[in-house]
Amino acid sequence: MISHVTHLVSRFFGSIFAKPLTAKEQQVLNSELTSPLLELFDRLSVADQRHLYNVSRGISAEVQSMDLDSSEAYGLVVAGLFHDCGKVVSDFGTIMRVIATLYWGLLPKKLASMLSKSVGGLGVRMQQYRDHPRIGSELLIEADAPQIAATWAKEHHKPADAWTIETKYGELLKRYDDD
Numbered sequence: 001m002i003s004h005v006t007h008l009v010s011r012f013f014g015s016i017f018a019k020p021l022t023a024k025e026q027q028v029l030n031s032e033l034t035s036p037l038l039e040l041f042d043r044l045s046v047a048d049q050r051h052l053y054n055v056s057r058g059i060s061a062e063v064q065s066m067d068l069d070s071s072e073a074y075g076l077v078v079a080g081l082f083h084d085c086g087k088v089v090s091d092f093g094t095i096m097r098v099i100a101t102l103y104w105g106l107l108p109k110k111l112a113s114m115l116s117k118s119v120g121g122l123g124v125r126m127q128q129y130r131d132h133p134r135i136g137s138e139l140l141i142e143a144d145a146p147q148i149a150a151t152w153a154k155e156h157h158k159p160a161d162a163w164t165i166e167t168k169y170g171e172l173l174k175r176y177d178d179d
């Protein structure tokens with residue numbers, strides 16, 4: 001429990017003080033991504049862009065030492081870069097994300113779902129925040145992303161035994177995602 005709270009606190013401050021991508025980092029993405037994916041990345045908050053960029057660079061470095069064909073390697077980098085893109089729809093800032101995480105984490109599921117359906121727009125956004133895996137997957141399909149990226153967006157909060165992507169890829173993607 002203490003390590004979970006410590007992790008939440010460090011995520012909170014990491015998010016508050018997130019640095020925007022530098023021109024050089026943006027250039028890396030411009031050279032790697034298709035226009036629909038660049039447009040999707042552009043819609044994300046600074047904190048999400050920073051988190052996702054850092055995750056993708058760790059993966060990018062590691063896939064270079066693996067024996068993968070270029071489309072497989074690209075799919076893994078895109079999967080890391082967009083796994084949380086579904087959060088764009090709920091559009092919560094850092095404080096509301098902490099509240100939503102506690103809300104869904106602490107309240108019994110049925111009660112939390114029922115309450116969120118009875119409080120109008122905010123409740124809809126709470127649901128959307130919780131549904132960010134499914135929403136992200138749909139956004140990635142619309143943007144014609146590699147299949148593994150759309151699948152990983154949907155599966156990145158699931159336990160390993162529920163993944164449909166290869167376990168070695170799921171483990172790689174998890175290793176660089178600290179949340």
Ligand SMILES: [Fe+2]
Pocket residue numbers: 083084132156157
């Ligand atoms: Fe997520």
Ligand SMILES: [Fe+2]
Pocket residue numbers: 051083084177178179
């Ligand atoms: Fe993440």
